[in-house]
Amino acid sequence: MACPGATWFGSLSLCSTTLIQTWIVMVVVAGLALIAAGSARAGVPGRMQNIMELLIGFVGGFIGGSSDVGPDHPARNRRFLFEYLATLFLFVLVANMLDVIPPYTAPTNTLNTTLPLAILTFLFTHLSGLVKHRSRYGRTFIHTPGFLGYAFLIIVAIEELSKPLTLAFRLFGNIFAGELMITVLVKLIPLRWFYFTGGFVPHVGWLLFSVFVGVVQAFIFMVLSLAYVGQATADVEPAH
């Protein structure tokens, strides 16, 4: 939560560890993509191309199979959506994987990384809704005819604002709790002789589990972003 080596500029703080780790993740994602794209060929795919095609094809297949974003979705919008979601998925996945390299922690263990990602999804959702519905976008939030529809706008607003908040807190909470648990385990089983004769098993086991949780959370972040965009761009008949 609080960054240990934070530099303060007035009321703004700069967390160098998170910054450096985010740059590492960016370099890894861009490097993997460039290597895979540079060695891509139409015949038998190489190892890198295979991995990249698996990940990208997974995201693409998920968008294609999703009932939220139907086949009548504008193709140009859809390509942009695919690029955004694939980037988001790869970034969060690699960021969560950084936990297994000892000197580093995942950059997603702080709200400073996850909240911007969630706000990005929030902006993307409503911008794609505006592009789809134009001036009628405001009316899609009114689900009940008459005065009640306007009265319920407060609840709809709370619902819309809670979406990016829960999105950010979910990713942050999962990764942060995983790292907190490792800290607690180190306190319970300290580095003595019995640590090296089998005491490390809980630590390694929990690390394996948090790697699994990291993959699932990256997937969930992508799926929920897709669901929110699908809701905003769905064909709804206004209630009046």
Place this chain on the structure above:
Amino acid sequence: MTTAAAHILASGIGLGLAALGAGIGDGLVTSRFVEGIARQPEAQGRLMTNTFISVGLIEALPLIVLVLVGFVFTK
């Protein structure tokens, strides 16, 4: 009771209740998942994806409680 003791007690009770609720929820989802596989083994792939999504959503709630407890407790 001091304020610090009250904080610890409240965090413990809150976290325990959150874990209890999430445990019940996870159990309900997973039991239906196993039932679904037993009934239709060929649907396992689709069921597993949806189960992971649901379990991930449910698991997030006690973790959000943990984060909130941490915020309150460190104040």
